[in-house]
Amino acid sequence: MKYTYGGQACKPLLLALRYCLIMAALQDQLSWAADQSNPIQIVRRSQVLMGTLVEVTAVSATEQVAGAAASAALAEIRRLESLWSTWLPESEVSRINTAASLKAVAVSPETLALLRWSLQVGRLTRGAFNIAIGPAMDAWNFSGQPRIPEAAELDRVKLLTDLSQVKIDDANGTVFLSRPRMRIDVGGIGKGYAADLAVEVMRRVGASAGVVALSGDIKTFGELSGAQPFVFGVRHPREEDKLLARLELRNEAISTAGDYERFFEREGSRYHHILDPHTLWPARGCQSVTVVASQGVVADGLDTGIFVLGLERGIELVERLPEVEAIIVDDEGQVWVSSGLRNRVHLESDPGRRGQPSQSSMADQLNHLSVRFRISQGLPGG
Numbered sequence: 001m002k003y004t005y006g007g008q009a010c011k012p013l014l015l016a017l018r019y020c021l022i023m024a025a026l027q028d029q030l031s032w033a034a035d036q037s038n039p040i041q042i043v044r045r046s047q048v049l050m051g052t053l054v055e056v057t058a059v060s061a062t063e064q065v066a067g068a069a070a071s072a073a074l075a076e077i078r079r080l081e082s083l084w085s086t087w088l089p090e091s092e093v094s095r096i097n098t099a100a101s102l103k104a105v106a107v108s109p110e111t112l113a114l115l116r117w118s119l120q121v122g123r124l125t126r127g128a129f130n131i132a133i134g135p136a137m138d139a140w141n142f143s144g145q146p147r148i149p150e151a152a153e154l155d156r157v158k159l160l161t162d163l164s165q166v167k168i169d170d171a172n173g174t175v176f177l178s179r180p181r182m183r184i185d186v187g188g189i190g191k192g193y194a195a196d197l198a199v200e201v202m203r204r205v206g207a208s209a210g211v212v213a214l215s216g217d218i219k220t221f222g223e224l225s226g227a228q229p230f231v232f233g234v235r236h237p238r239e240e241d242k243l244l245a246r247l248e249l250r251n252e253a254i255s256t257a258g259d260y261e262r263f264f265e266r267e268g269s270r271y272h273h274i275l276d277p278h279t280l281w282p283a284r285g286c287q288s289v290t291v292v293a294s295q296g297v298v299a300d301g302l303d304t305g306i307f308v309l310g311l312e313r314g315i316e317l318v319e320r321l322p323e324v325e326a327i328i329v330d331d332e333g334q335v336w337v338s339s340g341l342r343n344r345v346h347l348e349s350d351p352g353r354r355g356q357p358s359q360s361s362m363a364d365q366l367n368h369l370s371v372r373f374r375i376s377q378g379l380p381g382g
Contacts, residue, residue: 040208040225045070050081050191052215058202059209059222069207073198077214080194083111084186086134096175097183104167104174114186114193115168115175117297121189122163124317125305130277134183135160139280142273146264154280161277192255192300195219199296212296219253219296236348237287237329244335245327246346253296257303258288276308285310287329292341294323302326311336 043066046055056073060066083092092107099105107115118131135157139149160182167176177184191214198212199221209222211230220230229250233243237258247254259282263272276283289307293299302324306314311330318326318338325340337345 041066043067043070045074047074047078049074049077050085050194050214051087051187052191054215055211055213056198056202057211057213058207059224060207065206069202069205069210072201072205073210073212076198076201077194077212080110080190080197083108084114084190086183086185086187093184093186096177100177100182101180104169104172104176106172106174109173110197112168112170112173112175114190114297115166115184116170117193117301118184118186118189119163119166119168121298121301121305124321125302125309127163127277128283128308129188129301129305130161130163131184131186131188132161132163132166132177132182133275133277133280134185135181136275136277136280137185137273140271140273140275142262146271148266148271158280161280163277188304189297189301191215191217192219192253192296192298195253195296217253217255217296217300218249220249221251223250233348234290234327235288238333243348244329245348247292247341247344249292252292252294253299254290254292255296255299255303256288256290257307259286259307260288274304274307283308283310285331286314287331287333289314289329290327291318292325298324 039061040059041061041063042057042059043063044055044057045067046053048054054074054077056070058066058069058073060069082088085091086093086097088094089098092105092111096105096107115131118129121129122131136154137143139153139157141147160179162179165178165182166184167178168174169176195212195214195217196219199210199219202210202212203221207222209224210220212219216235218232223229229248231246231248232254234245234247234256235258236242236244237260240260257274259270259272259274261273263270265271270282272282274283275281286307289303291299291303291306293302302318306317306326306328309317311328314326314328315336315338318324325338327338327341327345328336330336335347
């Protein structure tokens with residue numbers, strides 16, 4: 001059985017394996033916290049929602065409150081799925097798509113806010129992030145039997161991917177797609193925003209700390225006992241069972257976009273699902289982009305946008321934005337880290353060689369990594 005959301009088909013076992021890898025750095029930490037004499041209770045609950053494995057970790061002084069917070073978070077994500085999933089014909093996003101060129105559709109405040117965020121990230125990335133890319137995704141058919149579309153076919157759908165034709169009327173709370181056959185898909189940003197909203201619910205219920213993880217889109221709040229932050233792993237883009245790095249999160253979100261999620265190969269070339277909205281072809285220049293931000297919606301939207309922008313323009317954007325950092329693995333496998341993560345990233349091993357995992361800080365490893373690892377001072381090579 002396959003679960004789908006935002007055009008993505010996922011097998012539950014693969015989702016679980018991917019989740020376990022990303023969260024591996026957190027497992028021992030939670031076990032340690034639960035074994036301490038500090039009076040905290042940790043409850044973890046999971047469910048497949050939004051086409052991915054969702055796991056919620058709630059921390060509180062009592063098991064009752066922690067359990068209630070975890071359950072409330074899952075219920076909130078389930079509610080948001082009913083609003084945003086393009087696989088549910090009665091969802092608000094589906095109704096917007098059905099009414100393209102015909103009428104404006106009234107939507108909930110949550111959907112309106114998500115679409116405003118989507119357009120804002122689109123502007124920040126100069127169109128590299130685009131929720132109207134759906135018709136081009138259909139042409140490539142990544143969710144079924146993938147194919148390389150003819151140039152003429154991509155030319156025909158180009159007009160349908162114009163983000164400026166997504167019209168939001170804040171005063172009336174409506175959304176309108178001005179061209180027939182246009183459609184939007186929030187799968188590239190919705191999970192991050194769902195994590196943000198789920199965290200708000202958990203706080204209201206009374207959780208003192210926690211993690212909401214929708215596969216690779218993760219939001220944390222609070223701290224474990226002894227002011228311990230949450231620790232997470234970043235997957236290696238070319239070695240499926242290995243971590244590239246670990247880092248600590250404090251009231252932050254993390255999200256990764258990679259060319260390894262959905263792809264096919266033809267004649268030695270990899271064709272992946274992250275399309276450049278300007279060319280409607282797979283973006284080149286990166287293997288993966290991990291973004292750390294204060295908000296999940298920002299991290300989730302920017303990882304895709306920066307992947308499309310590429311290394312130089314991506315790092316330049318990150319260095320300009322407050323409370324946003326990034327780890328970029330370029331097309332040659334070199335790892336680039338924005339300046340704000342200088343002393344926070346812990347490499348598992350040298351990306352350019354085999355070796356034992358290392359727990360030393362990134363700054364301590366620079367002499368060993370040579371050109372395979374560089375810290376950004378603004379622009380690449382700066």
